[in-house]
Amino acid sequence: MAALGRLAVCLALLCAVFAVGASVAGAARRRRDLIDAGANAAYAVFGLVAVAVAILLRALLTHDFSLEYVAAYSSSTLPVQYTVAALWGGQKGSLLFWVFVLALFTTLVQLQNREQNRALMPWVTAALMAIAVFFLALLTFVTDPFELLATPAREGQDLNPLLQNYWMMIHPPSLYTGYVSASVPFAFAIAALVTGRLDDQWIRSTRRWALFSWFFLSLGNLFGARWAYEVLGWGGYWAWDPVENAAFMPWLVSTAYLHSVMIQEKRDLLRVWNMVLVLLTFTLTIFGTFLTRSGVISSVHSFTQSGLGPFFIGFLVAVILVAGGLVVWRLPALRTRGTIESFASREAAFLFNNLILVGIAFAVFWGTVFPVLSEWVRGVKITVGPPFFNRVNAPLGVVLLFLIGVGPVIAWRRATPRNLRRAFAGPLVAGLVAAVLLRLAGVPFGWAHATFALGVFVLGTIVQEFYRGVRARQAMLHEPAARALARLVGKNRRRYGGYIVHVGVVAIFVGVAASSAFRIETQQTLAPGQAMKVGRFALRFERTESREDAHVASLAAVVAVDEGGRRVATLRPEKRLYKKPQQPTTEVALRSRLTEDLYVVLGAYDPQSGQATLLAYVNPLVSWIWIGGAILALGTAIAMWPSPLERRERAWAAGRVGAAAR
Amino acid sequence: MSLGAHIGALALGALLAATPPLVAAPPTQQEIEEALTCQCGCGLTVHACNHLQCPSGEPMKREIAERLARGESKEAILAAFRARYGEKVLSAPTFRGFNWFAWATPFAAVAAAALALGVVLGRRTRARPGGEAPPPAAADPALRARLARELEELEREP
Numbered sequence: 001m002a003a004l005g006r007l008a009v010c011l012a013l014l015c016a017v018f019a020v021g022a023s024v025a026g027a028a029r030r031r032r033d034l035i036d037a038g039a040n041a042a043y044a045v046f047g048l049v050a051v052a053v054a055i056l057l058r059a060l061l062t063h064d065f066s067l068e069y070v071a072a073y074s075s076s077t078l079p080v081q082y083t084v085a086a087l088w089g090g091q092k093g094s095l096l097f098w099v100f101v102l103a104l105f106t107t108l109v110q111l112q113n114r115e116q117n118r119a120l121m122p123w124v125t126a127a128l129m130a131i132a133v134f135f136l137a138l139l140t141f142v143t144d145p146f147e148l149l150a151t152p153a154r155e156g157q158d159l160n161p162l163l164q165n166y167w168m169m170i171h172p173p174s175l176y177t178g179y180v181s182a183s184v185p186f187a188f189a190i191a192a193l194v195t196g197r198l199d200d201q202w203i204r205s206t207r208r209w210a211l212f213s214w215f216f217l218s219l220g221n222l223f224g225a226r227w228a229y230e231v232l233g234w235g236g237y238w239a240w241d242p243v244e245n246a247a248f249m250p251w252l253v254s255t256a257y258l259h260s261v262m263i264q265e266k267r268d269l270l271r272v273w274n275m276v277l278v279l280l281t282f283t284l285t286i287f288g289t290f291l292t293r294s295g296v297i298s299s300v301h302s303f304t305q306s307g308l309g310p311f312f313i314g315f316l317v318a319v320i321l322v323a324g325g326l327v328v329w330r331l332p333a334l335r336t337r338g339t340i341e342s343f344a345s346r347e348a349a350f351l352f353n354n355l356i357l358v359g360i361a362f363a364v365f366w367g368t369v370f371p372v373l374s375e376w377v378r379g380v381k382i383t384v385g386p387p388f389f390n391r392v393n394a395p396l397g398v399v400l401l402f403l404i405g406v407g408p409v410i411a412w413r414r415a416t417p418r419n420l421r422r423a424f425a426g427p428l429v430a431g432l433v434a435a436v437l438l439r440l441a442g443v444p445f446g447w448a449h450a451t452f453a454l455g456v457f458v459l460g461t462i463v464q465e466f467y468r469g470v471r472a473r474q475a476m477l478h479e480p481a482a483r484a485l486a487r488l489v490g491k492n493r494r495r496y497g498g499y500i501v502h503v504g505v506v507a508i509f510v511g512v513a514a515s516s517a518f519r520i521e522t523q524q525t526l527a528p529g530q531a532m533k534v535g536r537f538a539l540r541f542e543r544t545e546s547r548e549d550a551h552v553a554s555l556a557a558v559v560a561v562d563e564g565g566r567r568v569a570t571l572r573p574e575k576r577l578y579k580k581p582q583q584p585t586t587e588v589a590l591r592s593r594l595t596e597d598l599y600v601v602l603g604a605y606d607p608q609s610g611q612a613t614l615l616a617y618v619n620p621l622v623s624w625i626w627i628g629g630a631i632l633a634l635g636t637a638i639a640m641w642p643s644p645l646e647r648r649e650r651a652w653a654a655g656r657v658g659a660a661a662r
Numbered sequence: 663m664s665l666g667a668h669i670g671a672l673a674l675g676a677l678l679a680a681t682p683p684l685v686a687a688p689p690t691q692q693e694i695e696e697a698l699t700c701q702c703g704c705g706l707t708v709h710a711c712n713h714l715q716c717p718s719g720e721p722m723k724r725e726i727a728e729r730l731a732r733g734e735s736k737e738a739i740l741a742a743f744r745a746r747y748g749e750k751v752l753s754a755p756t757f758r759g760f761n762w763f764a765w766a767t768p769f770a771a772v773a774a775a776a777l778a779l780g781v782v783l784g785r786r787t788r789a790r791p792g793g794e795a796p797p798p799a800a801a802d803p804a805l806r807a808r809l810a811r812e813l814e815e816l817e818r819e820p
Contacts (some may be wrong), residue, residue: 234710241705339786348783355775363768370755370764378760383699385707385753392768476806586712605710617711 002067005146009096012103013136019129021024027122027195031059035122039110043127044102045132053100055195056145057356058084066152069145071092075156076581077551082164088172089159089528092145094387099135101180104129109184109209117205124184131183133314142311158580161552167227175220175247175495181213182250185257186282186323189275193326194383198271198333203261208348208640212276214249214258215636216308217251233586233601235521235617237625238512241391245368246288250359254281254355259407263347266412271328272334273354279323282359286316291368342414350408364390371407375449390516394447401451401509404502405458408495409465418435427460450515454617455506469496489638497639504635507628516620528610537598538562544605544612545572552579553589557602557612559590573602573614594627596620694726697736698743701725708751709764 017043056069060083065071073090074083088094106128110576113121139145162168180544185206192202224244229237238244257277263269290312327334340347367384374382406428411419435453443449468487473484489496524532533539540560547554556572571589578585591598598617603613697710701718708726710718720753723742729739741750754763 008790100788106695177729234712236710239706239710244766276795280663339785340783343780343783351774351779351783355779359772359775362771366768374755374760374764375751381748381750382755382761383750384755384764385705386710386756386763387707391754396772484814564778601712604715 001055001059001064002146002148005052005059006144007076008048008052008055008138009139009144009146010385010469011469012045012052012099012138013133015044015048016129016132016136020133021046023122023126023129025125027119031482032383038122038125038129040647042103042106042129042577045129046107047138049096049100049136050104052145053087053096056096057084057087060084063156064191065154065156065622067145067150068147068149070157071153073156073159075551075581077156077549078156078159080166081169082091085163085169085172086159089163089168092143092147094172095135095139096145098176098180099132099139101176102132102135102183103183103272105181106132110189111278111361116202116408117188119195119197120188120202120205123194125185126323128183128185131187132313138308138311140612143308147479155580157400158578161576161578161581161583161585162231164578165227165231167223167230167561171220171223171278173229174216174223178213178215178220179288181209181216182254182282182285184209185213185278188654189278189337190323190326193275193323193330194331196330199329200265200268203274206278206570207261209642210254210261211636213281214251214254215633215640217247218629218636220277221247221251222626226626229622230588231585233588233603233615235519235599235615236515237622240364240386241366242368243288243292245364245389246284246291249364250284250288251283252357252364253277253284256357256361259350259357261351262305262356267347268336269338269339269340270351271336271346272331274333275327277354277358279327280490283316283319283323283511286312286319323370343422344410344415346407346412348405348411349440353403353407355402358395360396360400362392364397365645366390367392371544397509398450398454399445401454401458404505405461407456408499409500410459416622418471423461426464426601427457429583430460431457447518448513451509451513455510458502459504462502465499466496491643493641493643494639497635497637497641500635500638501632502635504628504630504632507624507631509628511621511626511628518620519617521615523613523615525604525611525613532615534598536563537616537618538566539571539600539614539616541612541614544610546652551579553579555602555605556587557614558604561598561615569598571598573600575605592623594621594623597622689730689739691723691726691730694730694736694739695723697740697753698722698726701747701751703740 018036019277021038021496022034022041022562024037026032026036026038051614058064059067059070060074061080063070063074063076066070069090069092071088073086073093076525078086082089086093086098100418106125109124109128110121114126117124188202188206189208192198221244224247225237228239228244232239242558254277257274260270260277261569262276264271264274293308340351342348367388370383370384374380406424409423411423415423431453434456435449438449439445443452466488468485470481471489473479473488474481479487483633520535522534524533526532528541530539531538539560540562542558542560545558554574554576559571559573560567561569561571570590571591573585573589576587577583586601589600599614599619601618603615604610683777692709696707698708700706700708700711700713700716700722702712702716703714703720704716708719708722713719726739729742734742740752749756755764757765
């Protein structure tokens with residue numbers, strides 16, 4: 001079966017090379033047969049890579065330890081869900097999974113565009129397949145997932161215990177989906193640049209893909225944060241690790257694009273800037289992959305490090321040269337004559353929002369690469385850790401939060417003083433009142449205080465928009481409030497979906513600010529029966545419980561939690577020892593509430609004395625990060641859902657195609 | 663004050679806010695632990711590292727506590743660790759020499775871009791003096807009725 005898997009990858013590479021050549025030649029010579037052959041070869045790539053993935057998955061599930069990959073990343077006792085996750089748990093498997101998702105998206109794009117974008121599609125196929133060629137060449141010539149061991153192993157080395165967690169089942173696929181789907185707008189941008197069709201068509205065709213990519217990048221980052229929170233056991237969820245940064249940067253640039261593209265659609269401005277943002281988002285996904293795989297910067301994600309760095313840096317340089325060259329070549333055609341008419345306009349607000357988002361992305365990039373720069377210039381190794389990123393990004397984040405409130409409600413073109421009063425008087429008063437009340441309640445001035453007050457301001461603008469929209473419908477159509485609200489959102493999903501996304505973002509901001517600024521923590525070594533205090537909770541270490549199976553041995557400290565003299569929970573923080581890699585891990589015990597999380601970690605246990613060292617944290621409002629993520633997902637789903645008008649247009653187009661076929 | 667100056671002041675304010683206070687409060691154990699990187703390879707600060715009996719983080723935490731008990735300043739404690747492990751033990755770049763680039767570059771880049779944007783937009787807006795935006799359409803009853811009809815029409819599914 002391994003030979004079949006390798007053959008499938010090799011054939012997929014040949015088909016991808018053919019798809020690139022045929023698509024380019026077909027487009028250049030205007031030959032439909034070649035274009036169709038290129039598209040069919042791309043379908044074949046998907047089929048062949050799917051076969052390769054199925055073979056590797058089968059090898060994992062049947063514990064075929066003759067394969068080096070299966071022996072290195074699974075074991076016979078690994079639970080089945082993590083055996084499936086082992087597909088992307090290691091270097092080779094994750095690259096194969098990446099190219100599978102890419103081939104799947106290429107197929108979907110081709111199916112979507114059978115009857116449209118005929119001039120762009122050969123170049124889109126060529127660009128997507130060129131990316132596939134790179135990954136398939138790595139899998140064929142450099143890092144073969146079907147490599148056989150000289151002597152089959154009797155047992156596998158098991159999946160890294162840190163990855164044996166529910167969130168790791170969904171964090172990497174979400175992130176890969178976000179990364180890979182960024183290839184689609186990139187491919188359309190390349191096609192638009194090559195063909196000179198620089199109007200809005202390529203943007204309209206990829207709007208949902210850009211949103212889809214952003215959605216999965218958002219989820220991927222949040223799932224990763226949740227994984228870190230539950231698994232790493234240090235009380236936090238974001239450590240500004242280089243690989244976290246690598247996933248955060250394309251998200252920031254993609255967010256900037258989703259805002260600035262509205263200016264192009266509405267006012268035909270910022271064509272060059274939007275093109276740059278799309279190309280930069282994709283480039284950053286490759287840069288992120290380079291960081292993860294190269295080991296050039298030390299990271300907690302070292303389980304995926306390899307010698308692939310030079311290949312990725314080469315690909316990165318090629319992408320930058322080709323994309324940059326095309327932009328420079330088309331610069332005269334990309335320039336628009338329109339202009340932003342006033343600082344007090346939505347265009348200007350979105351532009352400053354873009355500036356801050358890209359500024360934060362740059363700050364994160366700069367902090368990530370600065371240790372390499374320092375070593376290169378001074379020959380001195382330094383660390384750029386959380387204190388740097390927090391200090392640099394906090395002020396930029398607060399400015400961004402303010403702009404989240406301004407951008408969506410300020411008037412297009414030029415806001416008059418009357419427009420400004422109408423849009424902002426209420427929310428500003430609400431924000432100021434909140435600032436005063438928070439101070440009176442004992443919240444000290446600082447970034448967290450500013451975040452809470454600005455959060456109220458932003459929510460004020462959003463609530464006001466919903467309220468005015470509902471009132472307008474009620475006045476005109478005499479609808480009940482609930483129906484007016486549902487139809488208001490249903491009729492303009494993109495706009496109101498966007499507002500809902502902003503509510504989610506505010507919740508995330510508030511959760512991050514509160515849990516960063518007001519966290520309480522304590523560490524104590526306790527004998528059975530002894531208690532410690534953290535915040536308003538008393539934690540009594542009662543006893544230990546242990547259990548063991550063939551895969552893992554665990555020791556839990558049973559901790560009774562009292563609040564105001566009343567028992568509110570019994571928590572069981574654990575230490576686990578995974579038997580095959582002989583690696584200990586921490587299993588956090590959580591009591592989550594909307595107001596705060598009580599987070600308890602078993603730091604150490606001494607069997608001789610029976611004493612346990614407990615680390616306990618009270619993380620205020622941290623749940624709002626995850627709730628914000630759910631709200632953000634809801635808003636994005638609403639924004640992506642086709643409107644009745646779009647559905648009608650699609651049905652009409654399908655009918656036209658059907659009639660033509662008959 | 664022009665808008666460009668406003669933006670410049672905002673950027674400067676942000677930069678100042680990001681720099682450490684000139685008069686330091688008495689150092690705490692946590693503050694110093696957070697200023698140091700654990701040398702066990704976890705990539706976390708000494709404070710965040712919770713590795714079971716970490717061979718690096720645990721002794722560092724104990725040493726910080728001992729030095730604080732002896733009344734040493736934060737600077738002296740950090741300098742002692744730096745002398746032992748090199749500059750990489752600090753969890754953020756110092757505010758000296760080449761390291762200033764680490765701190766100043768992001769703010770300088772954002773401030774420069776904001777200034778450039780402000781200047782370009784300022785020129786264009788001055789070049790095109792415009793009146794106020796047109797007032798919203800008058801609440802003509804006939805127009806409102808037509809709008810309502812068309813909204814109803816839109817709501818009908820195909």
